[in-house]
Amino acid sequence: MSVTIAKSLDLKGLSCPMPIIKTAKAMKELAPGQLLEAFATDPGSVPDFKAWAQATGNTLVESGQQGEVFHFVLKKKEI
Amino acid sequence: MLNDVLVLGGGVGGTIVANLVAKEVGDKARITVVDTTGIHVYQPGFLYVAIGQEKPAALKRPEADLLRHEIKLVAERATHVDPVAQKVVLASGRTLRYDELVLATGSRTVMEEVPGGAGAHDFYTMDGAIRLFEALKEFQGGTILIGVAGIPYKCPPAPVEFVFLLDDYLRSRHIRDKSEIKLLSPLNRAFTIEATSKLVQPILGERGIELTGFFNVESVDPIAKTVTSLEGETMSYDLLVLVPPHRGQKVIEDSGLGDERGWVPVDKNTLKHTKLEHVWAVGDTTAIPISKSGSTAHYEATIVAAEIAAVVKGEAAPTHVYDGKVMCFLETGQGQATTISFDYDHPPVSPTPARRWHWAKTLFNKTYWHTVPQGRLP
Numbered sequence: 001m002s003v004t005i006a007k008s009l010d011l012k013g014l015s016c017p018m019p020i021i022k023t024a025k026a027m028k029e030l031a032p033g034q035l036l037e038a039f040a041t042d043p044g045s046v047p048d049f050k051a052w053a054q055a056t057g058n059t060l061v062e063s064g065q066q067g068e069v070f071h072f073v074l075k076k077k078e079i
Numbered sequence: 080m081l082n083d084v085l086v087l088g089g090g091v092g093g094t095i096v097a098n099l100v101a102k103e104v105g106d107k108a109r110i111t112v113v114d115t116t117g118i119h120v121y122q123p124g125f126l127y128v129a130i131g132q133e134k135p136a137a138l139k140r141p142e143a144d145l146l147r148h149e150i151k152l153v154a155e156r157a158t159h160v161d162p163v164a165q166k167v168v169l170a171s172g173r174t175l176r177y178d179e180l181v182l183a184t185g186s187r188t189v190m191e192e193v194p195g196g197a198g199a200h201d202f203y204t205m206d207g208a209i210r211l212f213e214a215l216k217e218f219q220g221g222t223i224l225i226g227v228a229g230i231p232y233k234c235p236p237a238p239v240e241f242v243f244l245l246d247d248y249l250r251s252r253h254i255r256d257k258s259e260i261k262l263l264s265p266l267n268r269a270f271t272i273e274a275t276s277k278l279v280q281p282i283l284g285e286r287g288i289e290l291t292g293f294f295n296v297e298s299v300d301p302i303a304k305t306v307t308s309l310e311g312e313t314m315s316y317d318l319l320v321l322v323p324p325h326r327g328q329k330v331i332e333d334s335g336l337g338d339e340r341g342w343v344p345v346d347k348n349t350l351k352h353t354k355l356e357h358v359w360a361v362g363d364t365t366a367i368p369i370s371k372s373g374s375t376a377h378y379e380a381t382i383v384a385a386e387i388a389a390v391v392k393g394e395a396a397p398t399h400v401y402d403g404k405v406m407c408f409l410e411t412g413q414g415q416a417t418t419i420s421f422d423y424d425h426p427p428v429s430p431t432p433a434r435r436w437h438w439a440k441t442l443f444n445k446t447y448w449h450t451v452p453q454g455r456l457p
Contacts, residue, residue, distance in 0.1 A: 015368040017265045024309040051267045055293045056310045
């Protein structure tokens with residue numbers, strides 16, 4: 001089964017805590033189970049995305065880095 | 080021919096640029112400051128007005144008293160900037176042309192963007208701070224929530240400072256044991272800067288101030304007295320204090336000089352507009368992802384003044400550029416404070432909170448009128 005990304009966010013150049021806030025806003029628009037991907041350059045976003053997902057019950061499906069860009073995939077929690 | 084240097088905004092950034100350019104170029108330029116009210120307001124003092132430690136009148140001075148005598152002050156609202164014709168239109172319809180333009184218009188608060196936000200207090204405007212202190216005087220106990228309804232906002236340490244000063248205030252009224260103070264943070268820590276969070280979080284614990292992380296305020300229900308976060312959590316309050324969302328000024332948005340929130344894109348080192356010639360921006364006005372604070376405006380203004388003075392004198396641009404320097408005080412209550420210093424290349428450092436930092440902040444606030452606007456501090 002292919003994985004469909006419902007929304008993609010470009011958060012490059014933004015500094016903490018903007019990536020988390022923009023992500024929280026975007027996740028709110030998704031249906032339960034849908035996926036969101038985000039690209040950020042702030043190194044602080046790595047621990048912040050992990051902690052945010054844990055605190056809010058969403059799942060950080062993927063977290064990686066290519067050059068200076070960090071890549072995250074989040075899955076919206078089921079109700 | 081004389082150069083016309085036009086500065087929009089008579090806050091800390093605009094005033095320093097105007098004074099330093101005037102001092103440097105003498106009669107080689109006509110310098111004009113356009114300011115909506117003609118009154119200079121020391122915004123860092125709002126925090127103290129909100130808890131009754133400062134009088135509103137002490138935070139205002141006529142801008143004309145802070146400008147060198149050769150600078151012309153126009154106390155009128157700028158409504159439009161035409162960067163092609165190099166002119167600015169004022170509310171009266173009068174136009175002013177410029178050779179070099181400095182956008183120092185700052186930020187504005189837009190609590191109306193928060194559904195139900197009218198039910199919240201704030202200390203980000205003079206009126207808001209006055210109303211908040213009136214409400215605090217009436218407060219006899221209950222839950223006070225302090226949250227953030229939009230980023231970026233002015234003076235990032237202010238919400239943390241407010242909860243500490245609020246703790247002091249409620250103790251002085253002997254109602255602290257009947258009150259809960261809860262700080263709602265956008266992240267899972269008290270402050271965006273991790274090193275500073277590590278310093279202040281234990282103090283929050285000692286003072287009985289509760290920290291709720293990842294609570295980005297989305298809406299308020301002023302009837303039910305609840306606030307709901309983007310993360311889906313709802314909390315009840317008796318008194319709600321919010322950091323309102325901020326935007327750039329309307330003249331920036333109406334003239335298409337900024338991004339979708341009205342922040343002006345500039346080079347982070349030279350502070351020149353990324354697309355427009357002869358246009359600079361300083362302080363809150365810029366889109367640089369750095370603290371919106373008087374300190375930032377102050378350091379940026381000295382750089383922009385040197386660059387404009389070089390243009391006026393026909394000299395090469397100075398090699399010294401803005402390095403991202405920011406220095407803020409952070410009150411931790413009970414007569415103590417710490418500081419936060421950093422730049423683009425050096426991560427933030429904060430000393431252990433101590434009385435001397437509180438006194439340094441107090442001294443700075445008192446001497447501001449005679450030092451900073453005139454550009455007497457480096």
